[in-house]
Amino acid sequence: MKYRLHSQVAIAISSLTFNGLACAATYSVTLLDTLSGTNSIAYGINSEGRIVGYSSPTEGSGTSHAAEWSASASHSLSLLESEYAFARGINNAGQVVGATSFQAVMWSGTTVTALTAPSGLGSRATAINDKGQIVGQSHSGGRLLHAIVWDGTSTTDLGTLGGEMSFATGINQMGLVVGAAQNRFGTFHATSWTGTTATDLGTLGGAVSYATGVNNDGNVVGYSATLSGSFHAVIWNGNVATDLGTLVGGDGSYAGAINNLGQVVGYSSKSGDITSHAVVWNGTVATDLNTFLEPELVSEGWVLDVANGINDSGSIVGSAYQVGTSNRKAFLLTLAPVPEPQTYGLMLAGLGLIAGVARRRSKHQ
Known part of the structure; x- marks a missing residue:
């Protein structure tokens, strides 16, 4: 006894x-509705937990619908059944940006606003801040041309680092824009823009780098070639680049977003696995998000392969791939409550x- x-x-x-x-x-893992299709991907999440991305009937089908998910429902933002559309960013006011066919658009409730690019070129929008400033790029014939900012009724071409092309992927609440631009040698480098002044953020020793997101402290994330030629996730503080490394045994990684707490999400390769694994970095410590998958989902072949967005509550969105099928589903990870x-x-x-x-x-x- x-x-x-x-x-x-x-x-x-x-x-x-x-x-x-x-x-x-x-984390609690939820695979999101595909809106009657077989594939979906989530790209962004705001402070209220509203998620945006796209859904398509089958991978590589050539058609997709811009989609929005919330705690209570999911719905298509697309107006036409045959439309190729996707949503890439959402702000805390619920305004959503993306593109329909070759036209950048903003969805605000049921209102769709076309965003005109300079010289009447095609365009796509990638991010929006709480002031309603939108970034993206113009394009023609499938080639990305210049990073642009839409601010109300004005459109600003951000230019390059001396080369021909550039694109913008993120903007913070202070209007700092990030993306990548070609230098005079034609090489893409991660770039930040203050107004129209472009700053080359450099690389991890390799030839090229790309910025994908920025938080309100001005910390920029993305990925860069290393001296060995592999690509690693990176965070820039000013123009100081820190290699975020990979999961154990991995040779490559990518960072796609950063929140205002400094948490970074993306993906990494992993020893012995041909599928990438979605990752969250706290500092330079990488955690494989697949460790939180429930056994039933693992047995069904699901792998969280890419994390694309994270909000300040730590909720993460991205895409999951089902091994042995062509199925892909958007996912949401939410932190379990702490007593x-x-x-x-x-x-x-x-x-x-x-x-x-x-x-x-x-x-x-």
């Missing part, structure tokens, strides 16, 4: 400790009472 009671106390305390630590780092300190106190007090009872019983035996 004495041994059993003491064992129960030890098990309860160790269970509390383990579960408490797990709560602080555990309040007073909850821990009450549980520990209860366990202390159990331990006291166990000690008194052992003395009488």
Whole structure:
């Protein structure tokens, strides 16, 4: 009896400790609706948890619908059944940007606004901040031309680093724009723009680099070639580049977004696996998001392969791939709630009472 009671106390305390630590780092995984198709990808998530991306009947079908998911419903933003459309960014006011066919657009509720590019070229929009400033690029004949900013009724061409082409992928609340631009040698380098002033962010020693996102502290993420020729996820603080590395055994990685807490998401290769794995970086520590997949999803062949967006609550979106099929689904990861300190106190007090009872019983035996 004495041994059993003491064992129960030890098990309860160790269970509390383990579960408490797990709560602080555990995600709940949800595969999102494909809107009657077989494929979907999520690109962005705002502070309210509204998610945007696209859904398509089959991978490579040539048609897709811009899509939005929320806690209560999912729906298509596209107006035409045959339309090729996608949504790439959403701000905290719920304004969504992307493109329909070759035209950049903004969705605000049920209103769709076409965003005109300079010289009447085609365009696509990739990000929007809370002030309604939108970034993207003009394009012609499938070639990306110049990074542009839409600000109300004005459109600004951001130019390049001396080469021909550039594109913009992110903008923060202060209007700092990031993307990539060609230099005079025709090589793409990660670039930030303040107004129309372009700054070359450099590389990790390799030839090329690309910026994909920026937070309100001005920290920029993306990916860069290294001296070995592989590509690694990178974070720039000013023009200082830090290699975020890979999962154990991986030779390549990519960073796609950063929140205002400095958490970075993307993907990494992994030793022995031909499929990339979605990753979150806290500092330079990479965590494979597949460690949070439920056994049923693993048994069905699902792999979280790309993380594309993260909000300040730590919720992450991206895409999951089902091995052995052509199916792909957008996913949402949300952090499990962490018990309040007073909850821990009450549980520990209860366990202390159990331990006291166990000690008194052992003395009488």
